[in-house]
Amino acid sequence: xxxxxxxxxxxxxxxxxxxxxxxxxxxxxxxxxxxxxxxxxxxxxxxxxxxxxxxxxxxxxxxxxxxxxxxxxxxxxxxxxxxxxxxxxxxxxxxxxxxxxxxxxxxxxxxxxxxxxxxxxxxxxxxxxxxxxxxxxxxxxxxxxxxxxxxxxxxxxxxxxxxxxxxxxxxxxxxxxxxxxxxxxxxxxxxxxxxxxxxxxxxxxxxxxxxxxxxxxxxxxxxxxxxxxxxxxxxxxxxxxxxxxxxxxxxxxxxxxxxxxxxxxxxxxxxxxxxxxxxxxxxxxxxxxxxxxxxxxxxxxxxxxxxxxxxxxxxxxxxxxxxxxxxxxxxxxxxxxxxxxxxxxxxxxxxxxxxxxxxxxxxxxxx
Amino acid sequence: xxxxxxxxxxxxxxxxxxxxxxxxxxxxxxxxxxxxxxxxxxxxxxxxxxxxxxxxxxxxxxxxxxxxxxxxxxxxxxxxxxxxxxxxxxxxxxxxxxxxxxxxxxxxxxxxxxxxxxxxxxxxxxxxxxxxxxxxxxxxxxxxxxxxxxxxxxxxxxxxxxxxxxxxxxxxxxxxxxxxxxxxxxxxxxxxxxxxxxxxxxxxxxxxxxxxxxxxxxxxxxxxxxxxxxxxxxxxxxxxxxxxxxxxxxxxxxxxxxxxxxxxxxxxxxxxxxxxxxxxxxxxxxxxxxxxxxxxxxxxxxxxxxxxxxxxxxxxxxxxxxxxxxxxxxxxxxxxxxxxxxxxxxxxxxxxxxxxx
Numbered sequence: 001x002x003x004x005x006x007x008x009x010x011x012x013x014x015x016x017x018x019x020x021x022x023x024x025x026x027x028x029x030x031x032x033x034x035x036x037x038x039x040x041x042x043x044x045x046x047x048x049x050x051x052x053x054x055x056x057x058x059x060x061x062x063x064x065x066x067x068x069x070x071x072x073x074x075x076x077x078x079x080x081x082x083x084x085x086x087x088x089x090x091x092x093x094x095x096x097x098x099x100x101x102x103x104x105x106x107x108x109x110x111x112x113x114x115x116x117x118x119x120x121x122x123x124x125x126x127x128x129x130x131x132x133x134x135x136x137x138x139x140x141x142x143x144x145x146x147x148x149x150x151x152x153x154x155x156x157x158x159x160x161x162x163x164x165x166x167x168x169x170x171x172x173x174x175x176x177x178x179x180x181x182x183x184x185x186x187x188x189x190x191x192x193x194x195x196x197x198x199x200x201x202x203x204x205x206x207x208x209x210x211x212x213x214x215x216x217x218x219x220x221x222x223x224x225x226x227x228x229x230x231x232x233x234x235x236x237x238x239x240x241x242x243x244x245x246x247x248x249x250x251x252x253x254x255x256x257x258x259x260x261x262x263x264x265x266x267x268x269x270x271x272x273x274x275x276x277x278x279x280x281x282x283x284x285x286x287x288x289x290x291x292x293x294x295x296x297x298x299x300x301x302x303x304x305x306x307x308x309x310x311x312x313x314x315x316x317x318x319x320x321x322x323x324x325x326x327x328x329x330x331x332x333x334x335x336x337x338x339x340x341x342x343x344x345x346x347x348x349x350x351x352x353x354x355x356x357x358x359x360x361x362x363x364x365x366x367x
Numbered sequence: 368x369x370x371x372x373x374x375x376x377x378x379x380x381x382x383x384x385x386x387x388x389x390x391x392x393x394x395x396x397x398x399x400x401x402x403x404x405x406x407x408x409x410x411x412x413x414x415x416x417x418x419x420x421x422x423x424x425x426x427x428x429x430x431x432x433x434x435x436x437x438x439x440x441x442x443x444x445x446x447x448x449x450x451x452x453x454x455x456x457x458x459x460x461x462x463x464x465x466x467x468x469x470x471x472x473x474x475x476x477x478x479x480x481x482x483x484x485x486x487x488x489x490x491x492x493x494x495x496x497x498x499x500x501x502x503x504x505x506x507x508x509x510x511x512x513x514x515x516x517x518x519x520x521x522x523x524x525x526x527x528x529x530x531x532x533x534x535x536x537x538x539x540x541x542x543x544x545x546x547x548x549x550x551x552x553x554x555x556x557x558x559x560x561x562x563x564x565x566x567x568x569x570x571x572x573x574x575x576x577x578x579x580x581x582x583x584x585x586x587x588x589x590x591x592x593x594x595x596x597x598x599x600x601x602x603x604x605x606x607x608x609x610x611x612x613x614x615x616x617x618x619x620x621x622x623x624x625x626x627x628x629x630x631x632x633x634x635x636x637x638x639x640x641x642x643x644x645x646x647x648x649x650x651x652x653x654x655x656x657x658x659x660x661x662x663x664x665x666x667x668x669x670x671x672x673x674x675x676x677x678x679x680x681x682x683x684x685x686x687x688x689x690x691x692x693x694x695x696x697x698x699x700x701x702x703x704x705x706x707x708x709x710x711x712x713x714x715x716x717x718x719x720x721x722x723x724x
Contacts, residue, residue, distance in 0.1 A: 170714070170715075183714050187707040187708075188707060194699055194702075194704075195703070197568065197645075201569055201697075208564060216551075291547045291550060339555065340554070343552075343555045344551075346547045346552075347551045347555075350544045350545070354525045354541060354548070357537065
């Protein structure tokens with residue numbers, strides 16, 4: 001593993017700031033002040049981005065009218081745009097972003113590898129292959145066309161099936177090591193990407209173009225049924241993931257530390273990975289395999305919040321803010337042409353990660 | 368990981384130079400491996416010439432090799448020979464590039480795709496089709512080459528700046544970021560224009576079929592230069608395996624070696640991806656397999672990986688022509704279909720060592 005990605009060093013770049021901490025009751029976690037500030041800032045940024053996302057667009061609605069429409073006092077047009085189009089879209093962005101961010105954080109913490117995000121180890125590729133197969137062979141409308149078709153189910157099935165295969169191959173002698181998990185995941189990602197490219201090359205060009213939009217990651221035409229779908233799933237998955245927060249924290253230390261503290265390491269690891277896979281799968285099902293959010297959100301959150309490990313809540317919030325902002329930018333930058341959210345997250349997020357890497361390298365703190 | 372992890376990373380710094388090769392990995396075993404691979408490569412080349420959607424008599428195949436253009440020999444000469452040459456070059460390049468990439472990143476997942484080169488080539492091809500209306504693969508090659516090189520350079524620069532130089536984790540993370548960055552622009556290009564998508568997708572599937580006959584000769588110099596550089600570096604790459612600190616103490620020029628290694632990877636992968644599209648698993652799987660026989664010595668690992676890459680790619684191409692008759696399955700699909708489960712089973716059985724060394 002130390003060759004694969006993060007040796008222990010990067011995770012301990014800044015020591016825990018125990019001097020100024022506050023107890024966050026039910027979770028039993030000690031929260032440093034800088035983390036609390038970050039969370040607060042992210043909540044504010046998220047709120048601002050959400051409001052902007054609902055009010056801005058080809059048909060701009062002043063924030064005041066947005067509030068009116070929300071509480072049922074708006075005029076007809078604003079009502080329609082807010083309720084039918086913008087609100088479900090913004091909510092889908094928030095929920096999917098939250099799920100991507102948290103999924104990425106759990107993966108990276110459990111495998112102790114910053115590269116182990118659903119993007120890179122095959123979960124997204126599995127979802128992509130499942131969805132493309134549904135679009136090409138199922139004869140359904142792509143999610144982008146505004147109907148709630150079978151695409152999310154195809155994606156969910158593909159992701160879960162892929163995850164099951166990865167677990168099966170990574171599981172040996174009663175345990176899953178991060179090394180095996182990442183290696184098998186990369187294998188799965190490569191195979192599924194090749195499969196997807198092959199399906200695209202064989203398909204009718206119109207359907208291939210539609211599948212391509214989905215594969216890039218798009219929030220266009222998301223409806224309340226998408227929101228309900230991802231919302232119900234997160235209602236179960238998010239508390240579950242937080243309930244595992246204690247094992248989650250300890251997994252970031254090495255095995256012997258965790259074991260000496262009495263952890264049932266392997267079970268914690270498997271349960272957490274399953275929860276994270278479901279989070280990633282649900283998010284991918286509604287938004288497509290949006291690049292960079294699951295990989296980048298935890299890494300950015302860790303650096304902004306200045307924590308040693310990957311912060312769970314901060315990563316989730318960071319993911320939500322990234323998705324909202326990227327979707328908004330994609331709608332506005334080239335208006336009236338709309339860029340899918342996945343293009344924006346990749347084009348903006350990746351350079352930022354490169355910048356963070358270069359800067360922390362210069363400062364001599366490692367990557 | 369965990370326990371083994373920490374001990375391994377400290378072991379990097381303190382362990383003595385590599386112990387003499389364990390029994391069975393001595394010179395005889397390596398020589399045998401090299402010979403077997405050479406024979407397999409010759410067999411694969413012959414199979415690639417002899418087997419195809421149109422059955423050609425063995426006599427005609429042999430006649431074609433001696434220059435005959437009569438009857439079916441012309442099929443072999445004009446279609447299968449260029450394709451075989453191309454497959455051979457691409458396979459050699461990918462195998463060697465994978466081995467060097469794993470050495471310079473000290474990362475068992477070190478694959479040219481992982482450090483951004485494939486993504487750069489893919490982006491450049493999409494840009495060439497979309498913005499400059501290219502239509503032939505021999506035109507793509509220069510774009511792909513340039514794109515791959517620049518992307519690799521970017522990842523290497525970002526991953527290699529500052530403290531510690533190009534450490535494995537930094538390189539891999541930078542490569543992933545570059546891949547995501549360029550991937551989104553590639554998506555944008557193919558989404559904006561259906562014609563671009565139509566051409567791009569047939570390149571992106573990873574195939575040796577329907578490529579221009581002129582591609583082989585164009586490609587050859589780069590592959591040769593890359594291979595020579597890789598083999599010339601192999602001794603210095605061995606020093607790199609001791610860990611940066613010890614290698615430096617022993618007088619090895621760690622950064623120079625790594626930079627030259629990166630050049631070799633970029634040249635080899637750029638050429639291969641330009642010609643065949645993003646063919647996966649050759650660069651990842653072959654060095655792992657070869658290492659199981661030759662051990663970690665780069666002087667053996669790199670040539671053997673190159674040969675193994677050639678065998679795998681040519682075999683995949685031949686299988687693709689046979690299984691889907693009268694149609695064809697692309698080589699890139701076959702390498703993925705063979706490579707992924709194979710790698711997964713190896714991992715499952717614990718056959719792959721947790722570290723490259």
